[in-house]
Amino acid sequence: MRFTGKVVIITGSGAGIGQAAAVAFAREGAKVVVNSVTEKSGAETLALVEKQGGEGIYVQGDVSKSEDVKKIVAATIGRFGTVDVLVNVAGIVIAGRADNTREEDWDKMMDVNAKGTFMMIREVLPCMLEKHHGSIVNIASIAAQKGLKDRFAYSASKGAVLSMSHSLAAEYVDQGIRCNVVCPGTILTPSLQYRIDHAENPEAMKADFFARQPIGRLGKPEEVAEAILFAADDAAGFMTSAVVSINGGMII
Structure with missing residues (x-):
């Protein structure tokens, strides 16, 4: 129960890696804030959190919208009083090359994947800075x-x-805030299966x-979740x- 009493926000936790992380944190005693754009998937994850004996809430929201980001963090602090860990999982992938990527697809991925991560970080920082402690785990990709x-x-x-994760880590290393990155390869999530x-x-x-997986299979969301927990854990406080x-094995 290494996260007993800790409050953890996980964006994009309605399915896949985010859902696996929510379940894993709940199993380890955390109070879990589930976020998803879709209420049905968010409710399903919250039910899994509670099945683990964990305490949690679901906050609907699109991380590419600043008002939703503020809502997610405000609801967390309103219910639990603080934020100890932020895990930025929310993301989308749209296939395309440089010559056929539509401008609107570029904007959409930048808004969700990059700007959404930035805005969530910006919103939780005051709380973490106030107590001089916090852990941020950003989900990037082998594609980075x-x-x-x-x-x-x-x-x-x-x-x-x-890149922003490295900058954040350097900026706040002397203020009790750590930031680490998990880069998954090809993971068999519901969205990939679809x-x-x-x-x-x-x-x-x-x-x-x-x-393209030298290991001979696709990854499991639960395997990525274990890496997220390790990075978030105070036991990895020097990381x-x-x-x-x-x-x-995509990079060997």
């Missing part, structure tokens, strides 16, 4: 570390997350995803600006 085909704008948005199922050739797409890559 390695060139991937058909992921031009997505790579740019996750590269921004990686893309495979609705592809023109599902078997070919699945084979392509498997082929900041670190990049934990859960990539199945």
